[in-house]
Amino acid sequence: MWSKSYDVVIVGAGVAGSALAHALSSSSRPTPLRIALLERSLAEPDRIVGELLQPGGVAALRELGMESCLEGIDAVPVHGYCVVNAGETVHIPYPDKHEGRSFHHGRFITRLREKARAAPGVEVIEATVNELVECPFTGRVLGVEATPKDGDGAKETFYADLVVVADGCFSNFRSTVMGKAGLKSDVKGHFVGAVLEDVTLPIPQHGTVALIKGHGPVLLYQIAEHDTRILIDIKNPLPSDLKKHILSNIVPQLPAALHVPIETALTKDRLRRMPNSFLPPVEQGGRHTKEGAVLLGDAWNMRHPLTGGGMTVALHDVVLLARALEGLHDLADWRAVSTTLHRWHWSRKPLASTINVLSVALYDLFGADGAQAYYTCVIFRLTYVCADENLEVLRTGCFKYFERGGECVNGPVSLLSGIAADPVLLFNHFFAVAFYSIWVLFTHSRAVPVPNSDKPVYAVPRIDEYPALSIKALRVFWTACVVFGPLMWTEVKWW
Template identity: 60%
Template sequence: MSQHPPPQFDVLIVGAGVAGCALAHALSTELRSTPLRIGLLERSLEEPDRIVGELMQPGGVLALRKLGLEGVLEGIDAAPVEGYCVYDAARGKVVKIPYPGGHRGRAFHHGRLIMNLRAAAQKAKGVEVIEATVTDLIEDASSRVVGVRASVKGEEDKRTFSARLVVIADGCYSNFRSVVLGPAGKPVTKSHFIGVVLEDAALPIANHGTVCLVKGSGPVLLYRISQNDTRILIDVKTPIPADLKTHILANIAPQLPQCTQPSVIRAIEKDRLRRMPNSWLPSTPQTSASSKPGVLLIGDSWNMRHPLTGGGMTVALNDVASLKPLLGAVENLDDWREVKGALDAWFVARKPLASTVNILSVALYDLFGADAPELEVLRTGCFKYFELGGECVNGPVSILSALAPSPALLTYHFFRVAFYAIWVMFTHPRAIPGEKTRLAPPRLDEYPFLFLRSLQVFYTACVVFGPLLWEEMVVHAMPSRMQILVSLATLGVGYALFL
């Protein structure tokens, strides 16, 4: 009876981006009785050029440190990020939101970070980096994935690479997501970021990312990515205007902070505008009956959130950090039942951080990017909530920076913002129609209307937040249902504290 030759690799990783490189390096350092043979395939090893994946939250920096990869942030002219500021164009006001405890994020040119990560992977013991374009997944008679077929650079014929476990880490445009996950692997694109680099731009607060809330458009982000370069990302909803430059110059640039406008106008007029879809793809279990054995997805190929909060790399790196010991403890990667146990444990372990970042990204985008009157009330309440300072800033920014991975804490602050927005609507002075310079609180005869509006506002908050919480914590997280009860319980606590 003939025997199959042993696989070339124990683990074969498709895609040498943030997740793929970090996982290759991480698995190579895991202590095992037999070191792993790891193949890392990437279609092009030249420096990539992207307009996202340029800001890493403090939670991502800590994950790099945990993985022994903190050195990849050095030598790439990375800019420190000490927090955010939110600029409200309608009021011309800025609120500062610093990271707590002296934590810092980093921002950089994406390609420079990737080249450092690839260099770290190449130096790792047992890792072989191959420039090849993967075209097919190879399955055995039982439909288990046992390798890939790829076109290797410089070779005419395709080559087959076999492995005990195949990891797909080929990013947001994954060619294999639907093959592995089926219908569950279809992302939803809500808008696009239009990006360009500004030269020598001035920001409202140094070393702070800037979120601009502008009328008639989604939010605009600005953050320094090197000593002289600043990235601007402009959220544009579909359908995208035919003449983007004219649209931005006429409708968006005049609403940005005065100090940034000259550099924005120069860059928009002379440079090519680049586009990136903002997609939402909740994570789904990869050990269900419909999933393929022998293969798993990681990074944006499996789970995406809106890039407004800059959480993509942070989630990917923390995913690698939590997967490393679980997968490293599997002695026999040929035993899919043992691998499944590790993946099930990983799915539960990653949920607090990943779900917190994912829910926040979409909820915040819906809050900042929509034009509905009820959402405008919530947006105003959110801005004024930040103005309160103290825990009203520390709590939300701890969540944003992935330093406090807690869906319950996120639920608590989201609904405190909703209740505070209603309080602001009833009590704070607002402009008198026809009298732009005079402000006055609502009259008593307006209270019945405001009461009805407050019900609409609270309902809108539930409609925005509830489905996201349900999707992340219940529908695709059966082992974590208890967390939904904790999250919902915080609503009552938040209401009590509000009163």
């Protein structure tokens, strides 16, 4: 068995792994680091997520000196969002001069890998990592054992002072590194995806979020000159016939201009799906993880992909981690590394927590009109059941909150896009939506069924209905607390 020694071994050449390899090679150390970047396959990946980079992610990429990776891949500028609900649309633009990008995931990853390969001291190796190599006496991770693709099947050991595991949402080593602290991701459903050809979205160069009655939201965004990605949220359990389910229940509620392109795409291409997972971050270092190893990217922390914040969080994490490790002269000193990881964990919190919490909270509201929702409050270890009707009130209030424009749009979209890293601002806007939803409940017209008629009439609540509405308002506010509170707790609690 052959062996090689490096300063850092990175498992996984995705967004986080490739970016970290480049960032560490660019540090101002007297002696450049020797870095091995291992990836099972260096062929262009083909995935249906990781195709929208928010303005905050573009800024992080620029800070890493990797903004050129967005060039030459037919990337499309993104200037904000359009939310479609029952035929009505609301425009949610990014603040002035801020721009995101959308693209084919594989093309972007290929450019990141090329950039990492060109960095001094970085060796990109196509190999399957089989296991972490640990010291038999202390349990410290000393490196990895892998099988190079261009070899004869013989395994090779890659030793390093520090091993960074960035092998994605299906990480093979998460539980090994985290031990008892490792959490199993919470899968809220799946995004089912396809590519539509030559379609016009309601607002060009904007991500489209279509709210579907009785089902989860649908996302659409252009990823190349002629290609538009559609992601359809399907709650568990998945229907036995996905195409039939989409054509019968989802397509009729989308804008008419999309019907034929979707039917064509479903006929020509296979549907692929990815789990919508949530995995809160556990602090690393010290007693929390195995010595010598660090988790990064989706291997460690995931949020719902509804808001497209995954790559933004990962790139921001890389910026801060590379900056923190730059001050360490000896990466084999685990005590010093642990102290650095502690500082890094809490320095990333403002942006990461904001995007993590917002992604799940928005999904809970936008996907409210589906199966009954259950929320587990981890503070008191009790399970609270939130009725759909209360979530629907919040969903309606959120849509009308965005319709107000001004700061009601600028604040939330700045948080969603990674421009503003402020959990307090998130708290303020979330509960502003809750209170505004209650105001809408009392003051806006709603459908009232008419006996012996299929058509309801719309009327503002009467004063004699206020007592019942007051009780419902309390339930709506409690639902908002149950949605937001446990999510925030997963971000701030100590392990």
